[in-house]
Amino acid sequence: MSTADTLHAKYKLAAPPENVVRLAKLVQGAFASNAQEIAVIIKADPSLTARVINVATRGRDIEMDIDSAVARIGVHQITLVVLTELLLHAVSKTFATMLRLTLEAREILSASGDQVVGCIQFKGKANGRVFLRIPSKAAEWIVPRFLGKDLPMEPAELLPDVVGEILNIVGGNFKSNLVDAGLSCSLSVPQVDTRPGFSAEVGDDEFHLALPLATEGTGLFLDLIISPIAG
Numbered sequence: 581m582s583t584a585d586t587l588h589a590k591y592k593l594a595a596p597p598e599n600v601v602r603l604a605k606l607v608q609g610a611f612a613s614n615a616q617e618i619a620v621i622i623k624a625d626p627s628l629t630a631r632v633i634n635v636a637t638r639g640r641d642i643e644m645d646i647d648s649a650v651a652r653i654g655v656h657q658i659t660l661v662v663l664t665e666l667l668l669h670a671v672s673k674t675f676a677t678m679l680r681l682t683l684e685a686r687e688i689l690s691a692s693g694d695q696v697v698g699c700i701q702f703k704g705k706a707n708g709r710v711f712l713r714i715p716s717k718a719a720e721w722i723v724p725r726f727l728g729k730d731l732p733m734e735p736a737e738l739l740p741d742v743v744g745e746i747l748n749i750v751g752g753n754f755k756s757n758l759v760d761a762g763l764s765c766s767l768s769v770p771q772v773d774t775r776p777g778f779s780a781e782v783g784d785d786e787f788h789l790a791l792p793l794a795t796e797g798t799g800l801f802l803d804l805i806i807s808p809i810a811g
Contacts, residue, residue: 597665600662601762602621603618603662604762604763606618607655615650619650627665632658632661637649657787659706664791667710674753678749681796684795685792685793686799694715695777696716696740697711697713698712698770699711705762705764706758710803711801711805712800713803716739718798718800719736721798726745744770788804
């Protein structure tokens with residue numbers, strides 16, 4: 581049994597939504613001939629609709645229908661939207677299962693103060709990086725939720741290890757979701773550090789989407805960077 585399957589079984593993490601899996605498989609085919617069906621799937625899902633329109637309009641207040649949006653942003657940015665949905669599914673299920681927390685999408689402009697930043701890379705049919713950023717001040721409540729109240733040291737000292745473990749579980753679930761969607765890949769070991777700010781290094785052929793979230797009154801951040809899907 582693979583690591584992803586082991587984590588999936590151990591934590592009872594649900595499979596990704598069927599419409600997102602179907603969309604992922606269509607994107608990998610002949611995009612031009614599949615564009616109409618891709619648009620139909622997106623129209624039926626408010627979350628996908630909102631994200632595609634946001635990417636197509638670059639967040640500006642411009643009216644645009646889904647057919648036009650799909651044609652404008654093309655295969656690689658539709659793929660970014662698909663992977664975003666798979667990642668959010670993995671992160672939400674992990675936080676709900678391991679921390680008993682519900683994450684909400686929030687329009688948070690930036691993080692303030694030190695943050696613990698964890699990164700995993702995925703390579704294969706899909707290639708990219710996932711960053712999870714948690715403010716250092718969240719250590720006081722997130723570490724006891726994950727490890728229990730009987731801690732061997734101060735929560736702030738344990739937060740990097742906790743972020744690494746959370747990313748391990750997120751990564752296993754994300755990988756399982758990617759495999760379900762026909763995007764097999766391998767994952768790196770999480771790299772974690774503490775820093776006062778964050779700037780994503782994005783290559784010329786890469787696409788980046790920042791995903792601000794919130795729980796317990798604290799802003800958390802996900803960043804997804806992907807390269808074009810391999811042929």
